[in-house]
Structures are given as C-alpha cells and as structure tokens.
Amino acid sequence: MEVPLFFVNLLNCEFLNITKCIQMHSNGIGYVCVVFILCNLPLVVFGKEKTKGKHKNVADNMETLPKEEQTEYFTIQKEVVVIGSGIAGLAAARRVASDQSNFSVAVYEARRDRFGGRVWTDKFEDKNARGLAVDLGGSGLNVVSKNNPLIELAESFDLKSISLDSLQFIVPWEQKVYSRDDLSEITNKAFQILGKALNESKSMKLDVSVKDAVDEVLKAEQLVERPEAYFVRCLPSYILGDYSMHQYKPGHLDIGYEKVLLDGMGELVDRLLSGSPDEAPLHLYLNKAARQIKVDKKRHKVLVRFQDGSQVSADRLVVAVPSSVIRDGDLLFEPPLPKHYHLAIKEIGMSAGDKIIVQFEHAFWSNDYGVFIRAVKEKVEIGQLQTWINIKRLAGINTLASFLTGDAAVRFEKLTEENAKQLVLDVLIEMFGEEKVLTGGKIVKFQRSKWVADEFSKGASTYPKVGSDPALWDTFAQPLCPYIYFAGEHTLFDGHGSLHGAYNSGIRAGDQILTGLCEKQRKENERLKAEEKKKKKEANETDSVEEEDTDEEDEEISDKKRSKKDEGEKKKVQKDKNKIKKDKKKDEL
Numbered sequence: 001m002e003v004p005l006f007f008v009n010l011l012n013c014e015f016l017n018i019t020k021c022i023q024m025h026s027n028g029i030g031y032v033c034v035v036f037i038l039c040n041l042p043l044v045v046f047g048k049e050k051t052k053g054k055h056k057n058v059a060d061n062m063e064t065l066p067k068e069e070q071t072e073y074f075t076i077q078k079e080v081v082v083i084g085s086g087i088a089g090l091a092a093a094r095r096v097a098s099d100q101s102n103f104s105v106a107v108y109e110a111r112r113d114r115f116g117g118r119v120w121t122d123k124f125e126d127k128n129a130r131g132l133a134v135d136l137g138g139s140g141l142n143v144v145s146k147n148n149p150l151i152e153l154a155e156s157f158d159l160k161s162i163s164l165d166s167l168q169f170i171v172p173w174e175q176k177v178y179s180r181d182d183l184s185e186i187t188n189k190a191f192q193i194l195g196k197a198l199n200e201s202k203s204m205k206l207d208v209s210v211k212d213a214v215d216e217v218l219k220a221e222q223l224v225e226r227p228e229a230y231f232v233r234c235l236p237s238y239i240l241g242d243y244s245m246h247q248y249k250p251g252h253l254d255i256g257y258e259k260v261l262l263d264g265m266g267e268l269v270d271r272l273l274s275g276s277p278d279e280a281p282l283h284l285y286l287n288k289a290a291r292q293i294k295v296d297k298k299r300h301k302v303l304v305r306f307q308d309g310s311q312v313s314a315d316r317l318v319v320a321v322p323s324s325v326i327r328d329g330d331l332l333f334e335p336p337l338p339k340h341y342h343l344a345i346k347e348i349g350m351s352a353g354d355k356i357i358v359q360f361e362h363a364f365w366s367n368d369y370g371v372f373i374r375a376v377k378e379k380v381e382i383g384q385l386q387t388w389i390n391i392k393r394l395a396g397i398n399t400l401a402s403f404l405t406g407d408a409a410v411r412f413e414k415l416t417e418e419n420a421k422q423l424v425l426d427v428l429i430e431m432f433g434e435e436k437v438l439t440g441g442k443i444v445k446f447q448r449s450k451w452v453a454d455e456f457s458k459g460a461s462t463y464p465k466v467g468s469d470p471a472l473w474d475t476f477a478q479p480l481c482p483y484i485y486f487a488g489e490h491t492l493f494d495g496h497g498s499l500h501g502a503y504n505s506g507i508r509a510g511d512q513i514l515t516g517l518c519e520k521q522r523k524e525n526e527r528l529k530a531e532e533k534k535k536k537k538e539a540n541e542t543d544s545v546e547e548e549d550t551d552e553e554d555e556e557i558s559d560k561k562r563s564k565k566d567e568g569e570k571k572k573v574q575k576d577k578n579k580i581k582k583d584k585k586k587d588e589l
C-alpha cells in the first residue's frame, strides 16, 4: 500500500481517497479495519469480500453520497457533546444516551465543584442537611402547568414531594394578618384586579408592564390602599417592573409552584446524571468552561474549545448554557450565530433573583402556615424578602427560606454577610415582632445565593419584557443544522424560566438529534428543490411543445393559404385558358 498517501488522506479525513487507496492495494484479501483516531471516528469497517449489504463496494457507494454523509456512513456511534449540566443539559444528555448503540454522549460543565446549574441543593456546609432546607435555586414544581413532566419523573425516582399549603398574609404597618377565608377573599380580589388589567391592556395596541397596568386599575378604582392591592403588588410579575402584560399568564411565574421535593431539587438532577438502576451514569466533566464553538466543515465536526486551552470535537453539540452567557459573548461561535439569534437573546429578559436560607436555634413562627407573605409599603422594599417558606412545617428543621426578586436581589448580593443577616432579622422583626424573634435564639446557619453575580448564570430566569414576542424563545428551538442544538429554559416559551421548561427543552434537543431532524430537513429541502426544478423543467418542456404545436399550426395555416392560393391560381389559369379558347374561336370566325 502506498503508505504516505494513505496517511495524507487520513490526516485530511479524505475518506473517499482512503477507501480507494485501500481497495487498490488490498487485492481483495479479507477485511480491513481502520480506527480513525485522528478523525475522531470510533471505528470503520469495510472489505471487498462482502458482496451483500452496506459495505459491498464502499468507494462506489460513497461517491453517490453527499460529502457530509460520507463521514456518517462509516460512523458507528455519533459523538454528542453537551455544554452545561443544568437540568436542560442533563435531560438532553439522558435522552441521547437512551440510544447507546448509535450515540455516545459527554457533558462538560464550567463550574469546578458541582453540576445542576440553577438547581443547587447546597449540602456543602451541612452534609446531613435535608435537601429542601438547602435549596438555593429552583425548587418549586409547578402543579398548574399541564406540561410538567418533572412531577412524574420525581415519582419514578421515588423522590418524595410535599405541597406548600396554608398561607398567611402580613401587612406590618397596619398590624394585620390575613389567612384562610379572609385571605381567599383578598386573593380572589387581587386576581380580579389582574384580570381587569389584562383585559384593558389587551384592548390597547401597545404593550405595557404588569406593574403599570395594575397600578392604572388600582388608581382608577381607588384601591391603592386596599389589602388586595398590597397582595397583587407582591406577585413576581409586578415586582419585576417591566414584565409584559400582553404575554402575562399567571401560571408562568405567579402561581402553581407549590410542590417541592423533600430531599431537594438537587436529588432529581443527581438521578438524571446517575440514571435509574438499569441505566449507565452520564459522562460528566467538571471545571470545563467552554469558550468557543467552531464548526469544522472540512471534517464535518464541531469543535469546543475550553478556557483551560483543551478542546473536544463532536458530531453533534447541545448548547445548554444560560442565555446570559451567550448574550455577553462569554461563549463565542464561529461562524457567528445568525443575526436573529443575537437579536432574540438581547430581547429576552433575564430576571434577577435570589434565595436565602436561615436556621434558628428555635422556631419563633407559627407552624400552622407553610408560607408567609409580607406586604411592603416603600418602593425600595419591593421584591425584598417578601415571601417566606416555613421549612419546619415541611421538614421539621427550624429554618425559613426567602426570596429576593428584581432590583432588591441585585442590591442584596452586594451586602456583606453581616449586613445581609441584619436585614433578614429586621424584616423578620417587622413581620413577627421583636419579642418573638428573640425567642428564636441565634442564627445557626445562613446561606444565600448570588445568581446575578455568578458568571455562569448572570441572573435567575428569563421572562417576557414589555413588547417582546414569544417567538424570541422559539428561535432557539431551531438548531443550527446539522451540528448545533440548543437547550435551556430560554429556548422555549411554554415553560420559560422554569424547571419543567428547562427539562422539556433538553428532551426536545435530544429528540432532534435522535430523530435526525437536520438530516430530515435537508432531505426535505432537497426534495422540494428537486420538485421545483422538475416543475420548471416540465414548464419549459410544455412551452417548447406548445411552440412546436404553434409551428405546426402555422404550417397548417400556411398550407391552407397555399392551397387557397393554388386554387385561386388554378382558377385563374382555367379562366385564362377559357379566355384564350374564346379568343381563338372568335379569331376562327
């Protein structure tokens, strides 16, 4: 065999030349196996003896295939790389791993010490902590969403879920506390206000924020100082300030997140990684922050370069990092993302949101309620520690968890640990009174997230800003065929900003790869093109046939004309002959 030429071809991944090279020199002796390590193909098997089936005459067959499929023809397993080990990335990887005979999959995660992304059951400080008591990221499973597969998934993993029930609404400056029937009257009225705001905004062409639309209704109906007004102003969509009223649906953000897992949401992502007993664990690489994604058309691969200088190549890539990471150019694409992807990522809102968890020596709050909501008066307090979850009621630990949303989260992240703790105490004193809070003793544990400052999340979750269109989210539902696929809560509108949305997007990306969406689309495009070409050709042929027909018709016409002319001429000749005869007779006479 012409060894140097073979290697030149191998280095360039010129499969067609390699096969020809081997065919020329193997003289039909058995099979030749080549491991295309350089080209990152797992195994290629072919031979001349095999007369039936796929490998009968490889070189000839290959020539009939498009270049891109020449690689695929030989590849037994396609390599899939997933960037980002949030719930979306893990769902995509798990889905792809379900077809092990055709795909191998590996997940690369930027963080050094954990996976799960915005799901973070932080057991670092207390390894024996009940997961729920240390959930610093997404934890509530939406029960009103018809599209929430996580409830069933948690059940299949035998994870116990519990419901947050019994709400108490506290209006501190009025020293009023509402619960049960009183509260359901307030919440009903609050949602009537929202409904009115929604209807009025729908009649307007221009979109407005939930906040502005609600404020308008409150002002018009003189409800500003009513408890239902205080309640509606506690809703996250109001707090965010620029949440689109046109795109508003209560279940997206404000209601339904009532079920939590006793062992924490981290347990669910653990199971996605490790799999059920009959599944193999996923391959996960931590401390691998992707920096650049490069499509290598020559090799029909996509390369991922990491911050540490290493790189991997893959046949298919799932990008499951938060939208903010792409928006800020922390992950570069070569060729660059198409313009409409950039536009979408810029227009999609990213909320600021955080959680705090505080454990006391003793519980000083009532265990009759699962959730406490605090109304606020001052603008600066909007979104600041308004909703509190009673972990004691759920897991028997003297712990409360609370949230920061919008500007309040950004400010809170900048506070020192001491100042943050002090603010928490101040708020609790306002809600429950100093005397009671003092009975709680010391703070024994204080944990908080900083999702905005975190370079791998840069915020809590996506939401529709005033004037935005759901189609922005769906932009990322479409892969950059055939190499790059997207997953993440920011890649589908139905479920954006949620755990179930992230999960569903991962399953979608996995399915797009498994079912060969891009290949199908390419074939369909080719079919349409061929059809169009055929139609054009047929149209041309009809034109020329028509032309031929016209010629014949013309000929017919001219024939007729000619015969008429001939007839005319014959008649004239006859006439002339008769005249001559007559003249002759005259002359004879």
Ligand SMILES: Cc1cc2nc3c(=O)[nH]c(=O)nc-3n(C[C@H](O)[C@H](O)[C@H](O)COP(=O)(O)OP(=O)(O)OC[C@H]3O[C@@H](n4cnc5c(N)ncnc54)[C@H](O)[C@@H]3O)c2cc1C
Binding pocket: 083, 084, 085, 086, 087, 088, 089, 108, 109, 110, 111, 115, 116, 117, 118, 119, 136, 137, 138, 139, 140, 141, 142, 257, 288, 289, 290, 291, 320, 321, 322, 325, 330, 331, 353, 354, 355, 449, 451, 456, 457, 459, 460, 461, 487, 488, 489, 490, 496, 497, 498, 499, 500, 502
């Ligand atoms: C405080 C808070 C509370 C929430 N509460 C709820 C709730 O109760 N219910 C609910 O449904 N949703 C909730 N959410 C939203 C929910 O957590 C998210 O929608 C969901 O977790 C997003 O998952 P994801 O996989 O799309 O993204 P992520 O979980 O963010 O995953 C992306 C992954 O990519 C990694 N990454 C980033 N950059 C790179 C890079 N360059 N290279 C490699 N890896 C990279 C990140 O580290 C991360 O692991 C909450 C979110 C927050 C922050």
